[in-house]
Every structure is written in C-alpha cells, then in structure tokens.
Amino acid sequence: MAPQPYSKKRKALTRDSPEADEVLLSDGGDDFEIALLNGIQSQSEDDRDEEDEDASSDLFGGDSDLEDEGGSEDEIVSDEVPSDEEGDLADVKQNDTATFRATEGNDGVERPPPNHKITEDANGNPRYIYTEIDPVYDSDDSDAPPTQNTIGNIPLSFYDSYPHIGYDINGKKIARPAKGEALDALLDSIEVPKGWTGLTDPATGEPLELSQQELEILRRIQMNEVPDEGYDPYPATVEYFTGKTETMPLSAAPEPKRRWIPSKHESKRVMKIVRAIREGKILPYKPPREETEDELEVRRYDIWANELARPDHPMNVPAPKLPPPGYEQSYHPPPEYLPDQNEKKAWEDTDEEERNQEFLPTSHDALRKVPGYEKFLKERFERCLDLYLAPRVRRSKLNIDPESLLPQLPSLEELRPFPTTCATLFRGHDGRVRSLAVDPSGVWLASGGDDGTVRVWELLTGRQIWSVKLGTEDAVNVVRWRPSTEAIILSVAVGEDVYLLVPPVGDPEIETKGREVLDAGWGYAANGATSNAKKEPATQWTRPGVRLEEEGVLVKFSLRKTVKVISWHRRGEYFSTVCPQAQSSAVAIHTISKHLTQLPFRKLKGLAQSASFHPSKPIFLVATQRYIRSYDLSKQELLKIIQPGARWISSFDVHPGGDNLIVGTYDRRLLWHDLDLSVRPFKVLRYHSKAIRAVKFHQGGLPLFADASDDGSLQIFHGKVVGDMMENATIVPLKVLRGHTVKKELGVLDLDWHPTQPWLVSAGADGTCRLWT
C-alpha cells in the first residue's frame, strides 16, 4: 500500500494548490493547473534522469580520453537524450489528455462552450460531432503565450483589495479566479454518487457506476501493481528442505528405510549388467581411438617443450633472435629497395642455395593484395633446423693484442748468411743420387747413386773430377768422407759392401797419407785373427782387387745386409754402419787402424735406423724406428732413451755442441730435442708435406740446420744454441729451397753442409745434386 499516499498527495496537490504563481501563468483553467503540475512532476523526474545520464555521460566522458569510439558513442547517446525527453514530453501530453478526460466530468462549472454537438447515432447512443478547428495562427503558439494581464511587473499584492487582479489587453478587468474555499463549497454542494463514471452500461442501459473495489483495482492496474489486494509478491522464504539439521524438523516422520538399505531391485539390475559384461555380451565402453601422430608416421618432437627460462650462464646460449624485418621485407618497400631488371635476373639465375636473399622485394599497393608467402613453411622449417642443429657456442674473446702472442723472431736479415739460391747443378748420375758429402776441406763433393758409381765433383764449378763404378747392380747408398783434412778417405756403402777409398784428387802427400792410414790395419788383422782365434770376427776386411785398387779403392768388407748409414767418429778412427734389415747385427762399429769390425749390441730392440757418435763425448746414439738410445761407450751402459714421439725415424743429427739433436721422421716431422731438457722434443716442426729423408746441422759454427724431404724441397732453419742452460734454443725457419723434381714419390734424398761456408748440397731423386748458396 505504499503508492497510496503518493496518489493521495497528488490529489491533495491538485486540490490544494490554486496558488499565486499558477494563477499568474494560467488563465484560470483547472485542467491547466493539473497539466502544469503534471508537467512539473514529470519534469522533475526527467531532471533526475538527466542527472543520472549526465553522471553516466561524465563517466563515459572520462573514458572518452582513452577510447575515441566509445567517446563518440557517448556523444551519440547524449544526443539521444533530448529525443528521449521528447518521448517523455509526448507521454506527458498523453497523460495530460488522460487527466483531462478523467477530470472532465469533475468540473462542470467553468467548462468552456463545447466544441461539439451530441447527436444520436444509429444505435441510439450519443454521438459527438466535433466542430471544425479553426487554425488561427496564434492558437497553437505555446512558445510565448500572450500575456493576458497588463499590469506589468508589480507585486500582485497591490490588487489584494480589488475583486480583479488586473486588466487585459482590451482594458477589461480580469476577474480574480475563484478561491479554494469557494470551489470546495461548490464541489461540496454538487452531490456525485460514489463510483460515478458518467458512462452508460451497454448491457443494462443504466449509468455505469464503479464500486469501490473496482476503482481500487483500476487504480492498482494504473499503478502497475498486482490487482489482487491480498497478494504479496515478496513473501518471506520458508526453507522446507535444507541441509541443516533442524532442531525442530518440519516433519516428525522417521527416516524411510530406503535411505540406508541398498535397493534390491537396483542391485539386481546391476548384477545383470555385470554378468553380461563378464560374459562379454556387453563390451565396456572404449573411447573412440583418435588418429594419433604415430599412425600418421610423422614423428614430431617439440624440443622446446620443457624449455625453462634459465638463469644467465655462460653455458646457456639462448636461441638467437631473427633480425627485425627491414625495408626490403615490407609489402610496399621504398623504390630503392626494389630490384631492377638485372638484379632480378641475377637473383633468378643464381642457385637457390646460393642466393643471399630468400625473396625478391616486391611492391604491393595495399596490404590486402599481398599474396601468401609460399616459402613460409620452408623458412620456418629451416629456422627450426638452425635453432636445433646449429651448435651454439659462446665464443670467448680474448682482449689480447695478437702481435704480442707471436714470438719475437729475429729478422731474416740478421740471420744471414744462409743458402738461398741454387748455385751449381751436378748432373751426371744416371738415376737417383742417394747420398752425397762435402769433403772436410770444402773443395770436393762426393756423391753416389743408383748407377753404382761414386763421383767426386769440384764443388763450386760443378765439374766432375773423378768417378769409380763400384756396384754393378747395387746402388751406392752412402758416401761419407773421413773427417780429417790430413788424409782424404771416402767411405762408400754399396749394397752389402763397404768400401774405403782414396780418390786421387788431393796432392801426393795427402794421398799417400790416406793410403798409409788404410794400409796400417792389414798386419793387425792378420795378428788379431791369430790372437782371437776362437772369436769369429764379424766380417773380414779384404782388398777389393787390382782393378779397383788402381782406381784408389783400397779396402772392402761385406756386411750381411744392405748398409744404409755410415757415420764417422770425429777423430776418423772409428765409423759405424747401420744395416736396418740385420736384426741383431744391425749396428757395427769399425776400427780403421785395426781393420776390425765389432757388433756392440747383442740384441737390439726394434729396427735400427741410424747411428751416430756424439761429437765430443764417448757416447753412441742409435735410432730405432721410434726411439733414440744413447749409450756410454766407456762404461758400456744405456744412458738415455730419447722419445721423439714419431712413428718412424728416418735420420737424426747431433748438434756440434752435443746437447741438442734433430730428428727427421717419415711422418713429416722435424723434431728438435734438447737432451738436457727432456727426452721429449723441445720443438716439433711440421712444414713438409712428405717424409723427411735427411737432417743435418751445420758443423762449421754457423747456427743452421736443414732437412730434405720427399716433397722435393729443402728447408733451412736457424737453430741457435746458447751456452748457458737458462736460455732455450732459438729456432727460426729461414728458407724453403725448391728445385729438385719429384720422381717416383722421391724428392731430395740426402743433404750435406759445407764444412765452413753457409752452403748446402742436396742429392735428388731426379739424378742431380745441387749446391745452394
């Protein structure tokens, strides 16, 4: 019954407010007042609405800074507000008319002359025929209603004592409208039956009167309320069913049994199903198999599935990001990025693998005209491959001046002299030249080769002075001069034989001396044979025969295997030979003065390759394939095993100082050993592309050494050894001497230094010897 006071109040308003301002604005019509009041009422409601909408539009306006479109919509909304108002106004007008009708019957007193005639229609009902409306121009002018009262802007209280309240435009008095008391008196005087409608009930023909209940229902309908008076739309909730255990339950009935006893019927049905399942009549539900990836035979791996963001760590290299797209990747690149005809053609002509750009920049007018990128999948795939397969290693950069890392090598100019060019060719040997040696005086060069001849040359001019043929089938493997300028003796190994000869190149005195040296042992050999009868000598030294003796070949003895190496003791009294194929008797030491051959090793580990006397101490060095053993000759014991780490030693040479050793190997390495430092190489020089055949130190005081290789080149090194132990040897590669041609995989087979000059001689497989100065 809440709306009730409101309508009462409204009624009271309509009844109790014939006040001054209403009088002022209307020309005394009651309906006008009501219309005005209604208008005010509705206007106030509209105001409230407008305020709400203003607030909301304010909110939107606040948002409008953020969202333009929303803002515009807001504006639209606010534009629509007046139209709503118009709608409201239209409602108000309807209300007005409704009120007018409703109030029509109420005021019979000051009703204006009716603008209609009531006639009888065919049914006998009254028919209203309205007069034509005269469309006077100012009849509708509601904007500025013509002022009826002309008294001007003076207080109305001035007319309180008069029956009129002013004058109209024609000077006639405007009568004071009737006061409330007068109206009330009038209304009270008119007796209107309760429920009078002024309508005729068509069924009875009597005037239709509404009872109080009917009026109340009408009012409720008009107020949008439920017409039934007793109906409460919002009854209080009564919770009949609740989880809470009520202390006072609504029902006192005991709990039914079924609540706690399982249903027999159900268990029967379940058992039926169970049996059916057991018997296999019902197959349990299996989810329909999806087409798994395995069946598609495509195995996919997401290698980054478990990738977690790892902390920054040197070992964790995140995937490199793709470079951001450039102008040429734009759909509408600037014209300078577009390829011209030639570039396009060049791009199309190049192999797909070799293009430095995957695509050609193409210009499109609009983004929607860009076609699909056909290489997209391939590009993604390759990117994945790059990420997955390309090793990602953090490269550590050293902030070191590279110059400082290089060893401080002396300049080549300071290291002169060393041989640089070929000065003389010694041509004459038929077939390979296997060995050569410069005589101790430095004037002659002896060489021996595959043709079985030994030749002696004038070193500087290349003139062959003398030659002797020693082997018919066997090649001359080694030629070595006896290290003495007093007597010129040449030792030659031809096959299994060793010859000692005196080439007639020196003067008679020297030649005689050489003969004497060689002849001295004959008597001893005879004596020794008698004294040591039970010990079988290793070999017998013999005279080679008259023909050879005339040539200057004086002594011959034979070892049982091919002699590959001869090396002399510095005094010229002893020399050693090496026959690598002879197992235990590989190394032999020969005494010139006694014509005696000794086999110092009863058993030798490995195949002997080379042997050499120490230049100053009574030490003998023997190289097997992998190791070099040094023996003390006086104490007859093993001193040291030098391990060059090579697979197959070809030759070695001892520095004239005695503390350093160079080793050449068939596995292309040249190794420098410091004997005091370690048994391991001090320096490994790996500059040759093929096996190294020979290595030699310069014996005449120059800090030079050289190696000869099968690749046809010789390499000259500066190898300076300082006397004190604190400083390491300086090794500087100086020069590669090329000139020998490689024949049948063989290049330079032997080399020798001039005893005093920085000159080098080399023996090549091409049948020439060369002097390098």
Next chain:
Amino acid sequence: MATETIIASANGMATPDPPSQVRVQLSTRHPDISLPENPGPILVNTNLRRYALSTLVNTLLQSEKPIPFEFLINGTFLRTSLDEYLTANGISAETTLAVEYVRAIIPPLYLASFEHDDWVSAVDVLSETSPAGKWAGSAGARMLGQERILSGSYDGLLRVWSMSSEVLVTSPSAGSGGHTSSIKAAKYISPSHVASAGLDRTIRLWKYSEDSEASNASLSPQIELYGHKASIDSLAVHQPSSRILSASADHSLGLWSTRKFDAPAAPTSLLPSATSRSSKRRKTGTSTSTPQRGPLSVLKSHTAPVSDTIFAPNDHTVAYSTSWDHSLKTWDLPTSTCVDTRSTSHSLLSLTALSSLSLLVAGTSARHITLIDPRASATTVSAMTLRGHTNAVVSLAADPESNYGLVSGSHDGTCRVWDVRSSRSEKEGRVGESLYVVERESLKGEGKKVGGEGVKVFGVAWDKGVGIVSGGEDKRVQVNRGKGVISEKAA
C-alpha cells in the same frame, strides 16, 4: 738542323709552345773532353734524350768528329728523356740538374765464338795494350788485328787463337809435358811467354813462338813449378820483376820466379814421382825433361782456399789476395808477410783493381761485387756494392779505357759491364747497377738456366782492341766488342 734547334732552345730563344725546360750544369771528370769555357747552367727542353744532349755537348765542344756521350744524373745514366727522368725521380724542373757527361761505352755486341773441346776456364789476351804487350814494349808490339787470345781449358790444354778464330797452337798433352789435369788459370807473361796452372797443382811456363805469317806456332814447356798441395785457381804475373803469384785451394799463395836460375828447387815430396803408387801416373809421367822448380815463398795466412790474387797495380812488391774465408789480404812480397786483412761477410772469389780509384773489386759467392778500399785510411770495408748477378762472380776485369768501368763474369752465365760512377745510396751503402749484360751466345733462344748450368762463365778479359773475351762452361770463348770503338780508332 737538329743541332740548331737544340742550340736555339738551349739559348732560351722563343719557341712556339714553350715545353717545360730545365737548367742543366754540364761537367765531366775527363780533362780532354771538358768544355773550353764554363757555359754555366744551360736551359734545355725536357723532352731531350741522350742523343740530343750528346749532340749538344759535341756542339759545345766544337769537336770535328762527334763523340758519343753518356749522361749521369745523380749517379744514374740517363736512359729516358729528361722529362721522364724528372718525373720518375720527382725532381722539380726548376732545379738545376748537375749532369756529368762521360764517353759512352758502346754496348758490347757479339763478335765471335771460339769453340773448344771442354770447358774454358781461363782466357787472356795479348795485344798492344794488354799488360803483357805493354811490358814488352815495342819489341812485342803487335799490329792491330794481330791480337792473340790464350785460353786454358778443363781438358788440360792451352790454346792460342788468332782473331780469325783459328787455333794457332795447342799445348802438349799430359804425356809430353803438359798439364795432367784441368787448367784453371792462364796468363801471358810476355808475347813469347805464357804461364798456366790448374788442378794438377803445378804452374807451367811455356815458351810461345810463331813465325811471321802465324802459320807455324809452337808452345813448348819451359819450367814446371811445384809447391802447392791443391788446385791452383788463379795466377798473377808481373813480367818486369819476373814474378808470378798463384792462389791455391791449399789456403796458400805462392810467389814464383819466371826465371830458372833464381828459382829454388822443387820440393821433392810434391813431385809426381814422389808418389809410390799410381802406375797410371807413372805411365803418363814426365818423359820430357822439363826443369822443375819450387816457390820463392809460400804465403800462408788464409784459412780457406785462396780464390784470386793480383799484384798491386802500381807496386809489384805488394799483392792482394781474396779467399773463401771472406777476407782480402794485402801482402808485402819481399818479406812474405800479410800486412792487412779486410774481412767481408761473404766468400770472395775474384779480384781486380781499379788503379786510378785505388779500389779493389772483389766478386763474391753471394752474387754481388764488392769494391774495397785497401788503404789503411779507409774506414769502411766495402766502398760500394754492385748488384745484378744471380750467381757467384768468379772473374773480373777492369775496363782498359776507363778508370771507372769493369766487367765481371759469373756462374749465372752472364758478363756484366759496370760503371762505378753509376751508383746510388742505399741503406747498406752505395749500390751500383750494371750498364750492359753480355749473355752467352750459346744460350740464345733459351731461357735462363738454373744455377747457370752449361753456361757458367769462368774467365773474362777486357782488352782495348779485342773487347770483352770470356770463356765458360759452354766450351767457348766468346768475344764481344762495342761497335764503333774500332772505327773511332781508325778515324
């Protein structure tokens, strides 16, 4: 006509298009061709070349017969136009160029080859102007065209050639008193005497005679000199004092007399008969009775084979020698002592003297020629280096006509003609370049040989009349001569 225009331009007269001109100051070291009055700086066109400049100098000299001149600017011979020279050397045309003009050395053109049986190791020339001819004086005077060329060969034979490439005489073979091994050095002592030495460690003196038509010449052994223990590589002779110097590979020098009577007896141990064995030598032993003599003295100080020796040009009591031990030694012969040693950094293989400059020229195994001032006052060992050879320089001869020229023979198969005035300063001293390169005629058409194989030059001699005579591994004596020298002389 050309002369006129040059003079015109030289006098700075108007030329239609003035090309750039440069001021030159002409000078010479030779008084006989010096300008009569110093003309001062002359303005010449920069487009002039050697020939035009030569014409200009001839005009200035007012010489009747034009003398070809060469022009040295800053130690370089002018080979291009002046303009190109200035551009190449970055010299402004406004500076005054000091131009030295010298008599041109005519490019030595190939004249003849004398074929041998074996390598030619030594050559010498006998002519009017050769040392032997000079010593002989009028007695040995030879007419022009009657020069003789002596060649020693590796086959142990000496040959005397006439200029018409005829062998006048060949020395006897080993069996009849000749060399038993290769000859390494041969020299004329006088028109009738020849000295030779070689690998057989002997020096042999020969008497040479020929009749007037040169149809019947003979070379007979006179003396055998024993004393060296190794190959004798070089000889120097001085006829007025009858002395011979020999350089041997046994590290010693020998001083010998050419006369039998003042030479000591030969050391018996070195005689070929001293060897007990050697039936071969016994067979080839001396059947003739050539007198055998020994050295006056043996100069031992070198520590390596001595490669070359010469008498001092002006003093026959002083000798110079070069050796493989890098040193050049000065010897006082009367006392047989070494008075001075100059050490270089390379083995020295040949020696000659430039007397007027008091310089010694030594060829080295390191492919260059070093000029050494042997005087005690000299501060540096090497006064100048001549570079250009590609192999050891084993023979040298001075230009007989110029104080500044020399020729060198090298194992690279070329002879090079040098002028020591043409030099420039480099960081290691003054360096010269060769004027001309004389290649072996036998090599023509073929490329350069590695190591001078087959074309090595072993001996070279330069005579005023004959020209440059060189012998080598190609078994030839080759004669080259600057054309026009003869015609100039004839005029």
